[in-house]
Amino acid sequence: MKQFIKIAGLISLILMILSVLSSQAEERPISESQVKAAFVFNVAHYVNWPSPNNDTILIGILGKGSLGQEWQKLSGKNMNGKKLTIFKSNDIDEMLRCQIVFIEESNPQKVSRILQVLRDYPLVTIGDFSSFTSMGGTLNVSLLHNHISFSINLAQARAVGINISSNLLKLATEVIQ
């Protein structure tokens, strides 16, 4: 009986917590992921691709799980008259048709393998850890003292015919030529 009361108490406690939390879930401070999504949105503005084939910019998020809310907000928005379409997948082959690929992985060995596949395609790869650009990624956006900062591998962008505006280069903390 005592056992039963304990279990019942625990379950009712959990249910109570869940109900309160689900009603609370909407308020939010600015998070790292929101700012990074906003950064990716801005990047689309400063970049020209070699063959502007149609009127959409396809952004692929390479990672596990479903598309986060910060990205969903971005999807369908217009940038310089082009519509942004965003999807998430863990399949690298699906990334090859994108203009921008955001790589959520941060294990250097895995990222190095991913970049080996992507490096010959005219796409902008964006990662979020310090050695990303030196490994052959195009852009690294990371947090430094609670502010976002980014570095650019211009040599990689040029090698695949991507043009990056000097206005973006000016704001970068490091540009690899």
Next chain:
Amino acid sequence: MNGSRLILTAIFTFSLLFQTSELYAAPDDDILSLPLESLMNLTVTSVSKRPQQLTNAAAAVFVISEEDIRRSGATTIADALRMAPGVQVARVDSSKWAVSARGLNSRFANKLLVLQDGRSLYTPLFSGVYWEVQDTPLEDIERIEVIRGPGAALWGANAVNGVINIITKSAEETKGGLVSAGGGNAETGFATLRYGTAISDSTFLRFYGKHNEHAGGLDKAGNRAYDSWSMTRGGFRLDSSLSSSDTLTFQGDYYDGKFKETYQSYSLIAPLPTNTKVKDGGSGGNIIARWQRALPSDGNLSLQLYYDHNERNMLVLPQKLDTIDIEFQHHFVFQNNHDVVWGVGYRFSRDQVSNTDTIFFDREKDHHSLLSVFLHDEIALLPGTLSLIVGSRFENNDYSGFEVQPNIRLIWTPTLQHSVWGAITRAVRTPSRGEQDLHYHILTGPPSVEYTGNKAFKSEELLSYEIGYRLEPVQRLTFDIAAYYNDYSHLRVATGTVDPTKSVSSMIVSNDMHGNSYGAEFSAEWAPIHWWRLQSAYSYQHIAMYLDGTSTDMVNKSNAELSTPKHQVSLRNGFDLSKQVTLDIWLKGVGRLEQLNILSQPISVPGYVTMDVRIAWKPERNLEMSIVGQNLFTSQHSEFNSDVVNTQNSEVARSVYGKVAWKF
């Protein structure tokens, strides 16, 4: 303090939480409309609980990745753990391992908590892990997180010397089929079949079956020992995204194993132990349901329920165990500088043993419950550079009652290349059922000696002081150093004297030992060129134990001090010779052990240096063939002698196996 008091504590914590959630309110500006310059000026919360960032934790953490496991050539989880610094892995016989972190190793090493997908693999009957039945297909493992040092505040009791967290892949990552099979002289035959499919856009399912046949080890003379074994296993995992923020996981496994084993019986009068050859079996299964919700601003909720059944037809003590466990966790950020995780859990376990002449329990059937609450707050003192972590776990168990296991940690990250951390932690190892009601005829007679449990046996305690430093001086080069001082008290020994004139002498389990250990672990990873990766680990440790009261138990004292090597080293070289061919060379060196058998006779294990080599050829993207040579330097070596249960140990032989893996 009883369970209902604990629930009250939980409710109190919970109400505190929602008073503060008033402060949770935040700007809802559409940051997408901000120009880049303004975006860069925004202050952002720097906390993120993505698992990859575990290496930025204020603890000694080492992650074994899926690729590390594959390229190591290891065929069992226990052997894969040899890659981690500060972890001692030693094979007792072909199917039994002694695994511990930071020392005090034993087949029933009771101060290491092992979890797989949130399910405890620790057996509360003896306190320890049956490693031989933890044989999830290695291809399904996403990573193994190894945390040296006490993790009790976050993970629960018995996480005294370390925590091992085995995490399997989501079903979404294992779409399609996989067949892998092979064999060799030690791994005589193995096959795994796995198939994963998408049931809908957001629901994925995989199932697998696996069978392994393992040859026995070698005895001292180089003959096959009587300890071959086999395991058959099957299972499934379903992952479904209910919405953009909710995911649901169901998973389950069932296994059945057959083990040959040689037992030793010691006697005070016979000069040599007598050996008995037996066949025993073990089977079990589990089912887990887990619901997770991602909250805005990097928070999340999870609720997990599992049921686990296992049974073991051991010669000395047949046993069955059922466990039901429910756990709720909530992680959130508030006021931008508090990153809080808290949770409550309840576990109910029921066991049944069949008494034998060797071991019997006062009660053949018993059941126990465990209630726990934990709260952890990571406070950003200097945002982005200095964080203070305070937290504690409060548990109520049926043996030792209420336990408090607090910790305080500090991590300083002056630049992205350096981080320094320190921690002070208290952790306990709670009593097992065996320590309370067991009668173990450890020496057969007459005259015989019986170990007897003690209802007054209480928790073993640790107060631990740790510091660590991580450095990335240049890209592709990382160093990780951790050092610790552990202060143990109330450790388990036996107290009493053996009187050869009496037909049965009794030794009582008691908390009469204290001691300390200190040591350091170093690991480095360097990728000088993109096709070459070098990973090294070195561990040093020193342990001193002191008997208290009237205990003269030199066996437990010296096994605590010397069943762990002073020095241990691992050096892994990975070469990508071409797009299709990879070569891995793994050197391992382990220092000498000085164990004592139950008659206090020394049975030392010499140190050894050995090498594993794996060469793999991948002619197509979905096909890989590999040949692995293990323990190549010597024809055989010994790693450990058994302790609590007198299994005759066997030596590890030089071995080779070939494997083909095909994905479709």
